[in-house]
Amino acid sequence: MPDATFTCPDLTTFTRVDDLGLEITGQLLEPDRAVLACRVVEPDDWCRRCGCRGVSRDTVTRELAHEPFGWRPTTLLVTVRRYRCAECAHVWRQDTTAAAEPRAKISRAGLRWGLVAIVVQHLSMARVAEGLAVSWNTANDAVLAEGQRLLIDNPSRLDGVRVVGVDEHVWRHTRKGDKYVTVIIDLTPVRDGTGPSRLLAMLDGRSKKAFQDWLAERDQAWRRGIEVVAMDGFFGFKTATTEELPDAVCVMDPFHVVRLAGDALDDCRRRVQQELHGHRGRKGDPLYTARRTLHTGADLVTGRQHERLESLFADERHIQVECTWGIYQRMISAYRHHDRSVGRVEMSSVIDALADGVPTALVELRKLGRTLARRVCDVLAYFDRPRTSNGPTEAVNGRLEHLRGLALGFRNLTHYIARALLEAGGFRPQLHPHL
Structure with a gap:
């Protein structure tokens, strides 16, 4: 087809500039x-000051x-016609806000393409800038602003x-500045079995105040609707939840509970190693x-x-290592038991055993016992609420690690938070109904 032309759909429809209020006149x-030469479809020749009809003066290009x-x-x-009012001498130009924001360098369709490329296709901002033939700063500022307006600021x-x-979450691995942020994840779809978890917010710093202030900013009806908060062993999250969400149940997820026992096992092994061999x-x-075999579940040992x-x-x-290993295995067995009520009884017996009668020499188990005694209700609450853990939260953290690697690191926390929300905020259906 050496002489193919655009007939139906025509070039205007094919390039989707008709949605921008434009019509293609050449290419x-x-x-x-x-390069596509366009003109504004609507004449827009009525004076905005006195309402009289203006006359064509000249044209400018955008x-x-x-x-x-x-x-x-x-x-x-885009060829933009300028008009002059014969009555009040007011000069104005055709309205192009349907095509782009005032003084913007990227069309609305270009912004949407960039947003889909970032959120759905997981492209880097450098790749988006290359596709739009603009600078990195221009693409970054425009696409993030559009994502903030269209997705992140959505009241629903x-x-x-x-x-x-x-x-x-560790957002940067450098010694300069605070490297921690607090991530808040929606686990409702995971519990209900309707979809994956999604990122709700990312807060600067890791503290009770950061989480508590974010909760305090939500309206009372939203806070009353929160039923469960899954968390790690950091007590600041626990106190913030207790103060701001008194009706919610705190659940210390299995990953962090078993990790506490695993850390106690490692500390005991290293201490005994030093006592026996001096190095x-x-x-x-x-x-x-x-060292690795000790962390393998007893039912998986070869x-x-x-x-x-x-x-x-x-x-x-x-x-001493054997005793600590035994406690570690009992905790794993409690979580893996197919009957949650039996697992709850087993975990309760482990916590009771660590609370009383642990020899003084087993300093690691004594420390673990004190920690679990303070959070006993949170640990046991997991067995009463199936599919409620911070495992999906760790999955979101993994996606953010991939994002940081894709961008070769971030230096600006504001940009990182915006990109993280777009990456893991669960916005795919809103961006493109077919993706």
Whole structure:
């Protein structure tokens, strides 16, 4: 088809500029971009000051970056007519707000394309800027502002939230400034089995005040609707929830509870290693060789690992490690039990055993017992509320790690928060009904 032309749909419809109130009058294909000459469809020749009809004075052109086609950057060269009122001498130009914001360099269709590329296709901002043929700062400011207006500031975004997860997140791995932020996750779809978790908010810093202030900013009806808050062992999140959401149930999720026991096991192993050998673990040391096997669930241990554990615990000098390992395995078994009521009884017995009668030498277990005694209600609450844990929160943290790697790191926390909300805020259906 060497002489193909646009008939139905025509070039205006094909490039979707009709939604912008424009009509294409010509095109120019260059090696690095496509230029579409456009005019404004509506004449807009009535004076905004006195209401009289104006006369055409001259024209000006406005250049807008448009969504690319075939990854060829597309530029709209819009001819804008200017009018002059014969009565009051007022001069004005045709309204182009349907095509773009005043003084904007990117069309509304270009902004939507950039937003879909960021949220749905997970492209970097540099790639979006390349597709629009604008600078990185121009693309970043415009696309994030559009995302803030269209998605993040949506007043209904927090509707229907019943289960909340809160956790810390490391947003940068440098020594300069605070590296922690607080992430707040909607776990309601996970509990109800209707979808994945989504990011509700990201707060500067990791403290009770940051979480409490965010809760205080929500209206009373929304706070009364929160039923469960899943969290880690940080007591600041617990006190903030108790003060601002008195009717909500705090749940300390299994991942962090087992992690506390795992840390106690590691600390005990290192202490015994130092007491017996006077140095940290080295290749060939039994305690060092079994460091990973000790963290494997008893029901998943292979034959070789079982032999390694038997050899390790045959030495009476490792009795403290064996005791700590036993508590660790009992906690895992309680969480993995198919009957939650039985698992709850098992976990309760573990906490009771750690609260009383632990030998003084087992300093790690004594410390673990004190921690669990303070949060016993939160730990046991998990067994009464299925599918309520901070596991999906860790999944969102993983997506944010991917985002930071895609952007090769962030230096501006404001940009990071906006990008994180767009990346993990669950906005796909609103952006494109077919994606």
